[in-house]
Amino acid sequence: MYMMAWVPLQRSALPPLTGPSGTPCGLGMEVTAPLTMSVLNGTSVRLSCTFNSCYKVENKQFSLNWTYQECDNCTEELFLEFRMKILNRQLDRFGNRVEFTGNPSRNDVSFTLHDVQLEDEGTYNCYVMNPPDRHRGHARIVLKVITEVPPERDSTVAVIVGASVGGFLAVVILVLVIVKCVRRKKQQKLNTDDQKTEEEGKTDGEGNPEEGAK
Numbered sequence: 001m002y003m004m005a006w007v008p009l010q011r012s013a014l015p016p017l018t019g020p021s022g023t024p025c026g027l028g029m030e031v032t033a034p035l036t037m038s039v040l041n042g043t044s045v046r047l048s049c050t051f052n053s054c055y056k057v058e059n060k061q062f063s064l065n066w067t068y069q070e071c072d073n074c075t076e077e078l079f080l081e082f083r084m085k086i087l088n089r090q091l092d093r094f095g096n097r098v099e100f101t102g103n104p105s106r107n108d109v110s111f112t113l114h115d116v117q118l119e120d121e122g123t124y125n126c127y128v129m130n131p132p133d134r135h136r137g138h139a140r141i142v143l144k145v146i147t148e149v150p151p152e153r154d155s156t157v158a159v160i161v162g163a164s165v166g167g168f169l170a171v172v173i174l175v176l177v178i179v180k181c182v183r184r185k186k187q188q189k190l191n192t193d194d195q196k197t198e199e200e201g202k203t204d205g206e207g208n209p210e211e212g213a214k
């Protein structure tokens with residue numbers, strides 16, 4: 001069972017030169033690896049490291065080192081290398097859980113770590129050298145080990161909840177508008193009735209002029 005998290009890649013490159021084939025080349029090769037990876041405790045993970053070089057890989061000259069650092073200031077521990085062939089140093093930390101799953105002739109120097117443990121967290125450094133490239137390429141991966149898979153977000157539920165909330169708010173707003181209109185009409189009616197009452201009162205106070213003359 002493999003589990004990995006896709007993340008932005010890091011690249012180390014140097015200013016370009018022109019190789020024997022006329023293609024642009026760097027003073028050192030370009031090495032690409034994920035910046036960080038997350039893996040579930042007890043599963044397997046493939047730590048990917050690839051490189052680009054102007055020159056064909058020759059086993060006699062090509063070299064590869066994978067090292068592990070428990071912390072930023074800790075010493076790097078060499079656990080996998082290529083010198084004519086893959087050499088697994090089988091550190092006590094990893095035992096036989098490290099498997100080289102890359103292919104240098106295809107510019108792939110990845111490896112798989114099986115039965116990942118919490119203690120495997122740390123920084124994994126990938127160093128590649130392919131003469132006549134003059135400098136060694138380097139990339140690093142920060143591995144995070146988790147104990148449970150984060151719950152997946154159900155977008156359907158989110159849409160339903162959002163629609164329900166939106167519909168409820170719309171109903172509330174509509175009710176408030178209706179209540180406001182009803183109150184306004186009542187107030188207008190009261191104002192009209194008051195005005196009529198006031199006018200009738202004025203008429204009664206003045207009386208009939210003819211009756212006053214008699």
